[in-house]
Amino acid sequence: MSENISGAEAMIRGLVAEGVERVFGYPGGAIIPVYDKLYDHTDELIHVLTRHEQGAIHAAQGYARVSGKTGVVIVTSGPAATNVITGLSDALMDSTPLVVITGQVSSSLLGSDAFQETDVVGITQPITKWAYQIRNAEEIEEALGRAFYIANSGRPGPVVLDFAKNAQNQLIEWHGYRKCDYIRSYNPSPGIPEGDLRRVADLINAAKKPLIIAGHGVMISGAEDALRALAEKADIPVGSTLLGLSSMNSDHPLFKGMVGMHGNVGQNFNTNRADELVCIGMRFDDRVTGEPDKYAPQAKVVHIDIDASEFDKNIKTSAKIHGDAREALEGLLPMVRENRHTDWVRSFDEANAVEREKVIKNAVSGTDPTAPPHMGEVALKVSLAAGADPVLVTDVGQNQMLSARYFRYSAPRSIITSGGLGTMGFGLPAAIGAKMGAPGRTVCYFGGDGGFQMTMQELGTIMQYGTAVKIIVLNNDFLGNVRQWQAMFFNNRFSQTPMVNPDFNKIADAYGIANERVMTRAELDGAIRRMMDCPGAFLLNVRIDERDMIFPMTPNGFAVDHIILNENEDIFTMNDDGQQ
Amino acid sequence: MDNNNTLFTITVFSENHVGLLNQLSIIFTRRCLNIESVSASRCSIPGVHKTTMTCYSDRVTMEKVISQIEKRIDVLKAFLYTDDEIVYQEVALYKVPTCKLLDEEHLEEIIRRHNARILEISRDNTIIEKTGHNDETEALFEELKRYDIRQFVRSGRVAITKSPHELVDRFLAEQEERKMRIGK
Ligand SMILES: Cc1cc2nc3c(=O)[nH]c(=O)nc-3n(C[C@H](O)[C@H](O)[C@H](O)COP(=O)(O)OP(=O)(O)OC[C@H]3O[C@@H](n4cnc5c(N)ncnc54)[C@H](O)[C@@H]3O)c2cc1C
Ligand SMILES: Cc1ncc(C[n+]2csc(CCOP(=O)(O)OP(=O)(O)O)c2C)c(N)n1
Numbered sequence: 024m025s026e027n028i029s030g031a032e033a034m035i036r037g038l039v040a041e042g043v044e045r046v047f048g049y050p051g052g053a054i055i056p057v058y059d060k061l062y063d064h065t066d067e068l069i070h071v072l073t074r075h076e077q078g079a080i081h082a083a084q085g086y087a088r089v090s091g092k093t094g095v096v097i098v099t100s101g102p103a104a105t106n107v108i109t110g111l112s113d114a115l116m117d118s119t120p121l122v123v124i125t126g127q128v129s130s131s132l133l134g135s136d137a138f139q140e141t142d143v144v145g146i147t148q149p150i151t152k153w154a155y156q157i158r159n160a161e162e163i164e165e166a167l168g169r170a171f172y173i174a175n176s177g178r179p180g181p182v183v184l185d186f187a188k189n190a191q192n193q194l195i196e197w198h199g200y201r202k203c204d205y206i207r208s209y210n211p212s213p214g215i216p217e218g219d220l221r222r223v224a225d226l227i228n229a230a231k232k233p234l235i236i237a238g239h240g241v242m243i244s245g246a247e248d249a250l251r252a253l254a255e256k257a258d259i260p261v262g263s264t265l266l267g268l269s270s271m272n273s274d275h276p277l278f279k280g281m282v283g284m285h286g287n288v289g290q291n292f293n294t295n296r297a298d299e300l301v302c303i304g305m306r307f308d309d310r311v312t313g314e315p316d317k318y319a320p321q322a323k324v325v326h327i328d329i330d331a332s333e334f335d336k337n338i339k340t341s342a343k344i345h346g347d348a349r350e351a352l353e354g355l356l357p358m359v360r361e362n363r364h365t366d367w368v369r370s371f372d373e374a375n376a377v378e379r380e381k382v383i384k385n386a387v388s389g390t391d392p393t394a395p396p397h398m399g400e401v402a403l404k405v406s407l408a409a410g411a412d413p414v415l416v417t418d419v420g421q422n423q424m425l426s427a428r429y430f431r432y433s434a435p436r437s438i439i440t441s442g443g444l445g446t447m448g449f450g451l452p453a454a455i456g457a458k459m460g461a462p463g464r465t466v467c468y469f470g471g472d473g474g475f476q477m478t479m480q481e482l483g484t485i486m487q488y489g490t491a492v493k494i495i496v497l498n499n500d501f502l503g504n505v506r507q508w509q510a511m512f513f514n515n516r517f518s519q520t521p522m523v524n525p526d527f528n529k530i531a532d533a534y535g536i537a538n539e540r541v542m543t544r545a546e547l548d549g550a551i552r553r554m555m556d557c558p559g560a561f562l563l564n565v566r567i568d569e570r571d572m573i574f575p576m577t578p579n580g581f582a583v584d585h586i587i588l589n590e591n592e593d594i595f596t597m598n599d600d601g602q603q
Numbered sequence: 604m605d606n607n608n609t610l611f612t613i614t615v616f617s618e619n620h621v622g623l624l625n626q627l628s629i630i631f632t633r634r635c636l637n638i639e640s641v642s643a644s645r646c647s648i649p650g651v652h653k654t655t656m657t658c659y660s661d662r663v664t665m666e667k668v669i670s671q672i673e674k675r676i677d678v679l680k681a682f683l684y685t686d687d688e689i690v691y692q693e694v695a696l697y698k699v700p701t702c703k704l705l706d707e708e709h710l711e712e713i714i715r716r717h718n719a720r721i722l723e724i725s726r727d728n729t730i731i732e733k734t735g736h737n738d739e740t741e742a743l744f745e746e747l748k749r750y751d752i753r754q755f756v757r758s759g760r761v762a763i764t765k766s767p768h769e770l771v772d773r774f775l776a777e778q779e780e781r782k783m784r785i786g787k
Contacts (some may be wrong), residue, residue, distance in 0.1 A: 144622055149629045153676045156621070207775075208618050208679045332670035374786050585670055 025198045030160030031056035031191040034124070037167040040200035043095050045069045045086065045459060047079040051099025052153060054126030056191040058097075071488060073482040076103045078452040080110025081478070084119050085456030088439045089414060089464075091243075093175045094119070094456065099126040101139030104185075105146070109446055112150040112183045116443025118239060120179035122170045129189040130158040131478065143185040152180030160193035167202030177211030178330040179243060182333035207297050212329070215346040215354060222342050223301075223325050224358035230299035230323075232367045233259045234290075236282055236311075239442075240304015240348045242326060247271065247435045249352035250303065257362045260371050262290040264305045265486035266442045269432035279371040283311040284577050285424045288378040288586055288595050289553060291577060293585040294319050296370075303327045304348040307337040310444065314504035317582035327351045374597055381586045381588050382574050387429055392545035395566040398497050402469060403496060404547060406430040408555050409465040412441065416457050418450030418470035420504035422497045424573045426469035436461075448477025454492045455484055465493065465555070471525050472498045482534040482562075491559045494536075496527055499567040511592075531562040538562040610639070612657050612689055612762050615672055616679040616771040619645075621653040623677055627654065628703045636660055637757065640693070642759030647769055657760050680771045684762065691762035695740035696722070697731045697747055698754040704729050709752055717743045728753065768786045 028036070034057055038046065048070060050058040052068055061070055073079040076098045083094030098107055104125040114121050128137040147154045153173045157166050170182040227233060241263075248268050254277045261271050262282045271278045280287025282294065291313075294300070301323045305311070312318040315337055323341035326334055327348055334343050344351045386399035402425055406413055412434035417423040419441055427438060439457050441449040443491050454468035475496050485492060497503075502520040509517050531538035537557050539550045541564070554561040575595065576587045586595040614663040617623055624643070631638050639657040646653035658665070665683050672681040701724055704710045714721065733743050740757055764770060 083780075089607065144623065148622060148626055154622075204785050206676065207778055207782075209676050210778060330674070332667070332674045336667060336670075393774065 025196045027194045028197045028358075029056065029059040029060065029191065030157075030163055030186075030193045030195065033160060033163045033197060034167065034186065034191070035068065036197070037163060037200050038095065039067050041093075041167070041171045041202065041221065043068065043093070045071060046097050047071045047073060047083045047086070047456065048093040048097035049073060049076050049099070049103060051077055051103050051139075052125060053100035053128055053188050054097060054124075054186070054191070056188065057124070057126070057186070070097075071455075071457075071484065073452060074483045075478065076106035077109055077448065078455075078478055078481045078484065080107045080114070080121070080123065081446075081449050081452035082456035082459075082478040082481075082484070083121055084110060084114055084117075085416060085439050085453030086460040087119050087121060087456075088117075088453075089457040090119075090460035091436070091437050092460070093171055096121065096123040098123070099139070100143070101141045102130060104141055104143045108146065108150065109444075111147055111183065112359055113441055113444040113446045113449065114181040115150050115152065117441065118179050118243060119181065121181040122174050122184065123181060124168075124184045124186055126191075127185045127187045128155065130187045133187070143183060147183045150181075151183050151264035151284075154183040154189065156185040157190050158187045160190045160195045163190070163195075164200055165203070168201065169206060171360055172203040172206065173209065177209075188463065196580055210381060215344055217350055217558065218357060219342070219344050220351070220354045223327075223344055224355050225255060226299060226323055226325055226332070226342055227259075227301065227355070228360045228362070231364070232293075233257070233299040233301060233364065234293060234297040235259050235261045235301045235303065236305055237261055237263040237267040237270045237303050238305020239264065241267055241270040242435050243304065244329070244348040244350075246303070246349035246352050248584045249349055249356060251275065253352055253356055253359060256356065257359045258364045258368065258405045259301070260293075260364075260368050262286070264308070264311055264442075265427060265440065266438070267305060268427060269435055269437035273432045277368070279375065281428065283308070283583070284313070285428065285573050285575065287375055288382075288575055289374035290373050291583040292595065292597065293371055295321070295582060297322045300324045301327070303352070304329070306330075306333045308483070309337070312338060313577050313581055313583040313585070334487075336598050374595075377595065377597065378575065379586075381593070386425065386574070389544055393543050395568050396544045396547050397571055398422060398567055399429040400544070401495060401497065401547065401565055402429040402586045403431070404551055405493070408551050409467055409493070410555070411464075412437065413465040414455040414457050414461060416440070416450055416466060416468045418468075418474035419445045419447045420471045420474060421507065421571070421573050422469045422471040422503070423472070447474035450474060451478050452481045453483070454494070455481060455488075455490050455548070458490050458492050467493045467495060468492075469495050469497060471503055472496060472500060472522060472527075473502045475527070476524070478491045478528070482531065482536060485536060485560045486534045489559060493554055494560065494562040496562065496564050497567045498524065498527065498564055499569040499571070500524055501569040503567075503569065503571070503575075506569060510572070512578075527562065527564045531564075535561045536562050538564065608659060609661065609685060610657055610659055611662075612655065612684045612686070612691065612760060613665070613669065613672070613681060614632040614684070614762060615654045615656070615681045616646065616769070617652050617675075618677045618679070620677050620731070623652070624654070626675045627656070627672060630668055631658065634664065634668065635666070636668070640759035642761055644761075645773075648771065648775065651769075651771065655760055655762050680774045682764075682770055684764070687712065689762040689764055691736070691760050692710065692734055693737060693740060693758050693760050695733045695743070695755070697733070697744065697752055698728050698748050699731065699747060699752055701727055701729045703750040707750060713743070713746050714764065717746070719743060
């Protein structure tokens, strides 16, 4: 049976048919017909009104990353469309499935500099997986179907649908909605040839010092169980990228920590001692490799990735598996021999013991109860108090690195952070989306005073929807991460990094959000307990000493095993027998 | 970069969608690569569009460009060639004053020697067409210079591989097979 409906109505029905339960957005002139139809569907499609379109898209990213579902954003044309640009670029970098619908002026006005017209497809083509303009309502079913298929298959990414106003109003015959599962020019899931698995299995079986590096793709493909099984069977230590954190439980004996610039010593040191690196669903970001020419010189590198353009892009590989990580690991599992690498595994612990002594101890505890706590100390305590399987959402900077390092991960998809783009202001709205995508889990936001203020207006969204996020502002009255670089590499010239801040507690008060201030270490435990006991949103404004820094650190341009341990710039050393 | 001096030919098989060329060109722009020439047309397979581009660069860079091009959803397949792997041509048009053609006996001889031809003659101007490789059309340009070239234009390169089929055939066949599987 068919009926005549408007393009706007078709769009909403299409979203519902795609299984969308929640959209994030902000209305305006060029999208008003869609908002009008939304009004008839509030029982099946929840709309979250943020305070800025950047907030809407970051919220959708948080929602998508915690749940694996496609995040949906609806905004108007012109300035609203340009306000989502940062989020699109961020989502492309961090492989996040989004469908972003932007209003557009009527097609007859395109190119005339009409009011709030902007070339959305032209602007977004470089930062989306696909961008398409709907000028005729007859195209809606196909365009929307393709958008969802593209966004959440293969390597996930953001898609833009630029929806001209005439198409929103146009009446079409509606025969129901069919999802898209095939595009001639696109093959998201290439099958893995048996021979490729065999070659990699042989390499793994032959390795004496193998190391697995798990990336974001492990969780995108749901390969966590296969990863653990493989690591256990062949006794291979596992490290992860920043975005790969929580693909393995922090407490698993084979999990040896994070790789890269601020990663763990054992990982980075042994990356350059390994004879075999198995890199799964990660893309060798320069924060991971340090100087690429000096990366893993003794290792055969195996790369498993669904995106063929990642192969040999940054690091030359010896063997590759092109396909889904889970499929690949499940295929490898029976081919990989049971094995033991006892000394090799232990060598990570020896290096990490040095890190624990020289870095971690100072980062997560302190002796002076009247001094401000350290960022790592706050992160560790919050994560231990946050109940089962908490989710960490971070902003960017020291707060990000230190919370990521010291949070404990017990379930997959437990860290949501802007990795590739490093978008300050990402955290607070992403935390809102994460809480909405995982209402049963405690969502803990960590941000600095700088990044918090970039999207602080989203406290209004938290107020309106009663979103129970725990907001921890690590407040050092400085753009801390830049300050750290100025201290280490620019002779303490603190150019434009000190910040005069408002009273964040009063701001929380104005939004009706429960809050506390922590000035000293002695106050921390009680405040965290009360924050966790509070059923709703809570803001914890924690004083941090601006001189605190993130360590260890591999500075730009150095090999990953050139590791600075502290302010005195002590370099980690250990000979190959594990002696310091 | 000193390593930048190989001329590569890139052929891209794609859907014929609005904005396709922009999707291709941004991949070059981002890497600060200059597209020397571009031409686009249908190919022998119905509904498939073929864009041919040339670019000076090194192989490693160009291979990365190819994989970024193939990553675009609307692209079926992209290929990279050096000159020895393809048969290619360009077309150049030259406009010279007709009086020169009539006055200078050499001119006719030049046209014949270069295997060029005259497309149109009017009282004022004569339009000469030459099909060939860049160095050939360039050589004719050099010779015609002294007869006062009033306009000159050269097309983008078109190229055909030495293989018997369109190389995108295999990709299309695999996709057809996928479609059947999904359909079941
Ligand atoms: C201040 C700051 C400091 C940082 N420091 C560090 C650091 O010390 N260490 C660190 O690791 N990072 C660090 N980062 C983050 C870094 O920039 C990158 O974002 C991060 O390393 C990327 O991790 P990834 O490659 O695992 O994930 P992504 O960038 O999301 O890449 C995912 C990869 O998985 C693939 N993939 C997707 N789906 C699948 C599938 N189904 N099957 C197989 N493969 C799939 C994709 O094609 C892609 O190659 C830092 C960022 C900031 C802002
Ligand atoms: C939008 C944006 N602008 C600038 C930067 C550069 N930047 C990276 S970290 C940082 C300082 C962050 O300071 P703050 O938010 O206070 O966090 P802290 O490092 O002190 O934890 C800056 C300015 C960025 N990553 N993103």
